[in-house]
Amino acid sequence: MIEVDVLVVGGGPAGMNAALAVADAGATVLLVDRFYKLGGQLVKQTHKFFGWADRGAGTRGFHLAEDLAQKVKSHPNIRLLMGHELIGAYADGTYIAATWDAHVKIKAKKAIMCTGAAERMITFENNDLPGVMGAGAVQTLMNEYGVMPGQRYLIVGSGNVGVILAYQLLQAGAQVDAIVDVLPKLGGAYWVHAAKVQRLGVPLLLRRTITGVYGDGRVEKAVTVAVDERFEPVPGTEMEHHVDVVALAVGLMPLADVFQAAGVKTVYVPELGGFVPWHDELGHTTCPDIYVAEDAGGIEEATTASLGGTLAGLTAAKELGYPVDEKAVEQYLKSLESFRDSSLSQKVKEGLNKLRSGEHA
Amino acid sequence: MLEIDGFPTIEDVRTTLPSEERLARGPVAVHECFQDIPCNPCVASCPVGAISMEKLTSQPIIDHDRCTGCGSCVSACPGLAIFLLWKKGEKAQVTIPYEMLNAPTPGETVEGLDRYGRPVCEASVVRVVRMPSLDKRSKTMLVTLEVDAAYMLDVRSFRKG
Numbered sequence: 001m002i003e004v005d006v007l008v009v010g011g012g013p014a015g016m017n018a019a020l021a022v023a024d025a026g027a028t029v030l031l032v033d034r035f036y037k038l039g040g041q042l043v044k045q046t047h048k049f050f051g052w053a054d055r056g057a058g059t060r061g062f063h064l065a066e067d068l069a070q071k072v073k074s075h076p077n078i079r080l081l082m083g084h085e086l087i088g089a090y091a092d093g094t095y096i097a098a099t100w101d102a103h104v105k106i107k108a109k110k111a112i113m114c115t116g117a118a119e120r121m122i123t124f125e126n127n128d129l130p131g132v133m134g135a136g137a138v139q140t141l142m143n144e145y146g147v148m149p150g151q152r153y154l155i156v157g158s159g160n161v162g163v164i165l166a167y168q169l170l171q172a173g174a175q176v177d178a179i180v181d182v183l184p185k186l187g188g189a190y191w192v193h194a195a196k197v198q199r200l201g202v203p204l205l206l207r208r209t210i211t212g213v214y215g216d217g218r219v220e221k222a223v224t225v226a227v228d229e230r231f232e233p234v235p236g237t238e239m240e241h242h243v244d245v246v247a248l249a250v251g252l253m254p255l256a257d258v259f260q261a262a263g264v265k266t267v268y269v270p271e272l273g274g275f276v277p278w279h280d281e282l283g284h285t286t287c288p289d290i291y292v293a294e295d296a297g298g299i300e301e302a303t304t305a306s307l308g309g310t311l312a313g314l315t316a317a318k319e320l321g322y323p324v325d326e327k328a329v330e331q332y333l334k335s336l337e338s339f340r341d342s343s344l345s346q347k348v349k350e351g352l353n354k355l356r357s358g359e360h361a
Numbered sequence: 362m363l364e365i366d367g368f369p370t371i372e373d374v375r376t377t378l379p380s381e382e383r384l385a386r387g388p389v390a391v392h393e394c395f396q397d398i399p400c401n402p403c404v405a406s407c408p409v410g411a412i413s414m415e416k417l418t419s420q421p422i423i424d425h426d427r428c429t430g431c432g433s434c435v436s437a438c439p440g441l442a443i444f445l446l447w448k449k450g451e452k453a454q455v456t457i458p459y460e461m462l463n464a465p466t467p468g469e470t471v472e473g474l475d476r477y478g479r480p481v482c483e484a485s486v487v488r489v490v491r492m493p494s495l496d497k498r499s500k501t502m503l504v505t506l507e508v509d510a511a512y513m514l515d516v517r518s519f520r521k522g
Binding site: 046047048049050051052053054056057058059060063170171173184185186189190191192193194195196198199200201202203204206303338339340341342343344 | 363364365366367368393394395396397398399400401402404405406416417418437438439440441442460461462474475476477478494495496498499501517518520
């Protein structure tokens with residue numbers, strides 16, 4: 001059994017920043033991640049990040065991950081348990097982390113859940129044919145393992161994940177047939193991300209969705225169709241795409257099951273991506289010993305995940321009796337506010353308001 | 362249109378253009394950043410303080426008279442949304458941030474592409490520089506193309522022949 005002050009679940013930007021905040025305050029931390037490497041989604045990102053120039057903006061995602069991982073690994077108060085997945089959370093502060101053939105019992109006074117999100121899938125004919133995969137899976141194969149899952153790609157969904165995947169595929173020398181989106185306009189991608197992909201010749205096909213994939217044992221062809229205002233297919237507008245991979249980038253859904261297992265109240269908020277644990281801006285949930293930092297608390301992005309992780313870490317450390325700089329907490333809250341002072345954060349802000357007001361408060 | 366597919370119209374582009382006189386004087390930075398992204402590396406990257414921003418989520422304002430056309434911001438911009446323009450009489454030079462393998466070589470003739478990736482004219486590669494970003498590990502290639510001046514506002518990409 002491992003006994004620690006704080007268990008942090010998830011080694012992405014939120015989890016690593018939470019662990020560092022707790023450890024810097026003097027408490028002991030166990031950081032558990034199911035992958036063999038720290039960094040979460042940052043590891044897969046080749047683009048330079050937006051944000052504050054004096055806080056890492058302009059640095060490529062995988063470099064941000066390396067910098068944070070270096071700090072986490074060298075911190076004397078942080079112990080790592082990689083390749084383990086959290087499979088149990090009990091009311092008395094006992095947690096179980098497991099590999100395929102062994103498990104570890106953990107006793108922690110506090111736990112900060114930074115479990116992130118899972119990719120959504122959509123239904124279409126033969127969508128179980130090899131070659132249909134999540135955009136994140138393509139990024140993991142390509143950027144983590146150095147394996148190209150195919151040569152010609154159709155991407156479904158024009159949020160940041162979809163257009164960034166298209167760009168990375170071009171960087172890796174693959175061909176991107178098109179990005180399709182059922183919406184009449186970009187599905188949430190930053191205009192500049194969408195622009196840099198399209199000027200390299202990738203068409204963005206709006207008001208169009210995938211109806212099926214076909215091939216002998218693997219994807220050889222995908223078919224898309226235009227949709228009308230009510231998202232109904234328009235007969236006669238079918239298009240064939242000769243691709244060997246269809247990458248789905250149709251949204252993310254917070255990984256909230258661990259909160260449900262631990263008895264934390266979860267609320268369905270579409271603006272935040274689905275079921276999320278009720279939480280305040282310091283990461284408190286309805287259980288006093290369990291904290292959350294996004295994306296598990298709402299789909300956003302890496303800078304807000306980092307800030308949220310730090311805030312949850314500082315809060316947990318303080319509530320364990322470790323000295324925490326209150327001014328720093330104020331500063332991080334202000335930073336979060338100024339980062340979200342943008343039309344791009346409108347949806348998240350609406351979701352958080354909904355979560356924290358009315359019947360869920 | 363920006364809201365539909367992320368592209369500025371020519372009217373949008375004109376709102377951030379320098380004067381004809383400045384365009385003729387030498388390379389000058391022009392941004393195509395029209396969304397309130399919380400981001401400011403361009404401001405920090407400018408060695409002469411020519412780029413300002415009201416707050417983190419504002420669009421950058423480039424003081425074209427102060428800008429020396431050094432290209433630091435072109436390399437620093439995470440959105441690859443800053444370019445250098447120089448109108449040299451009948452010809453124009455357009456400097457584009459480029460992050461792909463298969464770099465072009467100076468003297469090579471390539472196809473100049475517009476914002477939609479459509480071929481618009483022939484372009485010759487004048488210069489290829491690998492420039493460090495704010496994070497010194499992150500270099501970005503700046504490719505300078507020479508095109509007919511008529512295409513200066515259209516060419517924002519290229520394809521090797």
